[in-house]
Amino acid sequence: MTDDVAGPPDPDLSTDPGAEGAATPPVVAVVGRPNVGKSTLVNRILGRREAVVQDVPGVTRDRVSYDATWSGRDFVLVDTGGWAPDAEGMAAQIAEQAELAIATADAVVFVVDATVGTLDTDEAVVRVLRRSRKPVVLAANKVDDQRSEAEAASMWNLGLGEPHPVSALHGRGSGDLLDAILEALPEAPRSTEPVVGGPRRVAIVGRPNVGKSSLLNKVAGRQRSVVDNAAGTTVDPVDELVEVDGVVYRFIDTAGIRRRVKEASGHEYYASLRTQAAIERAEVCVVVVDASEPLTEQDLRILTSVEETGRALLIAFNKWDLTDEERRRYLGREMERDLVQFGWAEHVNISALTGRHVDRLGPAIEQALAGWETRVSTGKLNAFLGRLVAAHPHPVRGGKQPRILFGTQAQTAPPTFVLFTSGTLEAGYLRFVERRLREEFGFVGSPVHLQVRAREKRRGKA
Structure with a gap:
């Protein structure tokens, strides 16, 4: 992204590492059977028409998340689809939908x-909610006047x-409901900043x-996470303090949601949401890829997410024995x-x-963090930059040749550079x-972000 500046670089460009994104907003899932007004309530909370609303059940099928704010506090609102009470497999569908939403x-x-x-x-969902031990706010909708409050x-x-x-x-x-939602949320949002003095994440x-x-268990030296050959065994993120080569790390094991039925719609959505939360909490991400199978779009999406979030990266090609x-x-x-x-x-x-x-993971993690x-x-x-511009100037385009005038490193974690240019x-x-920056200074295992601030030449000045 290019910004215009009229003067010299600001002296306060250097910021503390990890200053961006102080915390991951908490997640609030809206659940209920079809046509009780979940999407309408989501729109009311957001203050704008985002979720599709129609007076027939089953309009919302996918899980969609929105950024919401109330009383100065940010949170993520997840609109979920309802479920049709079905004589066959109703309990399984209810458990699937509710557990996916609340997990x-x-x-x-x-x-x-x-x-x-x-x-x-409703009663069946209540049983699932109680087992989850998650805070629940009960919204009795369609109370349009005082007579309905009874x-x-x-x-x-x-x-x-x-x-x-x-x-x-x-x-x-709606205001009272939002106040109740904020009271139910954790006091402190989950921090995405490294804990100063604590184990690296x-x-x-x-x-x-x-x-x-399996990798976490092998590194930890004991059976810490449930392992099964079926996809989606891990339900909750597992934080484990593990010593590797004399250094203690806090490993965060993440995965998809356990599937209770064959067709677990919404499974990949929640898995991606949790994966992104884990990436934001971490300092370095070990992206595990199945070496025995072709690379998939999902592998590339996760790698891209790590790069865009600005975390250090290590790629582990697992199942090499296969x-x-x-x-x-x-x-x-x-x-x-x-x-x-x-x-x-x-x-x-x-x-x-x-x-x-x-x-080999320990040395590679340390190299990425460095x-x-x-x-x-x-x-x-x-x-x-002076040597680089002299040896390899920018190509002339339209009779103009922009130059790099000055550069500064705005922050570390990840290394972010601001280049002040003439165009x-x-x-x-x-x-x-x-x-060339990487060739000169390293940055192995870390994304490098470049920002350009172009200063166009003024004409007609005496």
Whole structure:
């Protein structure tokens, strides 16, 4: 992104590492059976029409998340689809929908229709909510006037505490409901900043069934996470203090949601939501890839997410014991084709099952963290930029040749540089500058972010 500046660089560009994104907002899931007004309530909370609303059940099918704010506090609101009470497999569908919704949430808003009262479907969901031990806010919807509040009071029999009468359509009681939601959320949002003086945070991320939990167990030296050959065994993130080569790390094992039925719609959505939360909490991410299978779009999405979030990266090709010469040859081609943009990240070929080369993780993690926290002095940086511009000036375009006038490192973790230029730099030239920066200063295992501030020349001045 290019910004125009009229003067010299600001002296306060250097910021503390990890200053961006102080905390991950908590997650609030809105659940309930069809046509109780979940999407209307979501729109009311957001203060704008985002969720699709129609007066027929089942309009919302996918899980959609929105950023919301109330009383100066940010949180993520997840609108979920309802479930149709079905004579066959109703209990399984209810458990699937409710568990998927609440597994990733810090608090749950359970919406019921006060004009209808409680149904068997509501009772079944209540049992699931109680087992989850998550804070639950009961919203008795469609209370459009004071006379309907008596109907809302009957919801006490659900055993979820005080029912909050609300009219999602007209906004009645929505402020009180939002206050109750904030009270149910954790006091302190989950921090994405490294804990000063504490163990370094290492997230083990990857698509389901690539061996993340097996790797954590092997590194920890004991059975810490449940391992099964079915995808999505891990339900909750597991934090484990593990000593590797004499250094204690806090490993975060993440995975998808356990599937209770064959068709677990929404499973991948929640898995991605939890994976992103783990990435934001971590300082370095070990992305586990199944070396025995072709690279997938999901692998590349996770790698891209780590890079865009600005975390250090280590790629672990697991199940190396299941690869033969032909597969390794194809893997080499896939890496050249699909992983060229992540060439700065270290690769480790491991087998979590046999322990092959797992001991190489410790040095690779330390190298990635060192690259992530590398700081280049302004003097060294501008001496390097001067040599670079003199030897490889920007191409002339339209009779103009933009130049890099000055550079400074705005922050570490990840290394972020601001280049003050006489004009807009082409994307290809920026990639060239980044490549040469890496050749000169390292940054192994860390993304490097470049920001350009172009200062156009003024004409007609005396």
